[in-house]
Amino acid sequence: xxxxxxxxxxxxxxxxxxxxxxxxxxxxxxxxxxxxxxxxxxxxxxxxxxxxxxxxxxxxxxxxxxxx
Numbered sequence: 001x002x003x004x005x006x007x008x009x010x011x012x013x014x015x016x017x018x019x020x021x022x023x024x025x026x027x028x029x030x031x032x033x034x035x036x037x038x039x040x041x042x043x044x045x046x047x048x049x050x051x052x053x054x055x056x057x058x059x060x061x062x063x064x065x066x067x068x
Contacts, residue, residue, distance in 0.1 A: 003040055007033060 001009075010033040017026040050056070 003036075006036065010036075 010029055014026055014029045014033070017029060
């Protein structure tokens with residue numbers, strides 16, 4: 001399941017819970033969705049920093065061009 005699919009399913013659950021006025025469950029689902037998005041964004045930002053520090057694309061290109 002992709003990140004987008006997870007978010008969509010959580011949003012569907014939140015919508016259904018809003019229809020039943022179950023505030024506790026709605027707040028819990030909203031909190032889970034928010035935390036997932038926050039962690040994914042932090043993870044993506046960290047991966048981008050690593051790629052920049054290692055100059056990932058150039059390094060991979062150089063490795064591809066090594067002749068043995």
